[in-house]
Amino acid sequence: MVDRRDIGSWLEGPGAVRTTAEGDYPGRDLGLPESGPGSIARTGIRALAIIVDWALCSLIAAAVLGYHLGEPGLGSFKPLLVFVVENVLLVGTLGSTLGHRLFGLRVIGVDRTPAGLVRALVRTLLLAIVLPAVIWDKDQRGFHDRIAGTMILRTR
Template identity: 35%
Template sequence: MARWTGEWLPGAGDETTAGGERTQRWCGERLGLPESGVGSVAGGGPRLLGLIIDLVIASLVTTLFVRPSLQDPAVMQTFNLWSVGVWAVITIIPAAFFGFTPGMGALGIRVARLDGAQWVGVWRAVVRTALTFVIIPAAIRNIDGRSWLDRLTGTVVIRMR
């Protein structure tokens, strides 16, 4: 049981694996990332706060074009749909070409590919955005601090500063 939970539950499992290898001491050690500072795995707090900042920016941009109305549910539904669309655009385009969204940039974190390529790429950014929208794949992380969407796209969220 400990080996099964050790993959996704930090702190679970024995100090050594079944093959006698020593387990990693920090998130990202297996990936060759430093324990702290630039290039280390970003924690869940900055990732969540970055998402919240992106959602607020999307809502503010949407208010420039659609006025929200608490009295009219149809107008509010339209506002919410446009907000999701704006959020997708401000998430996919910057992440694909720069490696970070506005919220991530404000917090000093970015998405990096494990194969060392410069750009995250459009398909990876689209998959990451779609799975973030579902929430659960973005919330569950393994011992390396990588969520399901990171593992599916071959990426990791790291610190820029």
């Protein structure tokens, strides 16, 4: 019987060989440690960071842009607008959003350089449409990170 391991992930292309050997872990193929500082940030901690960011962006949208929960029409996109601006500016300049910083995460390029504004913009626009962010590769990098050439690492 053929299963998913035989055909690989659609991100890797048909016929890709996925290793599930003992000692394999997210980030190994990127030359990263298995755990601790510098390792790939796992899904749970990234989810907590984005929840914090979204909550803060919603509060900012309410205070600055007059957003009200359940607002109809285009007004409901105000928190998303704040979220996009926050991510592009903070990831592009500091390497982390407020939620990332709170949970000890940092976004860098796979070439180990700072993300920068261009990669942060690409990553954020894809993150804003959600779907690319919930499709991962074997290194637990979302499709938005793969396209932007970035990864989220633990700092502590």
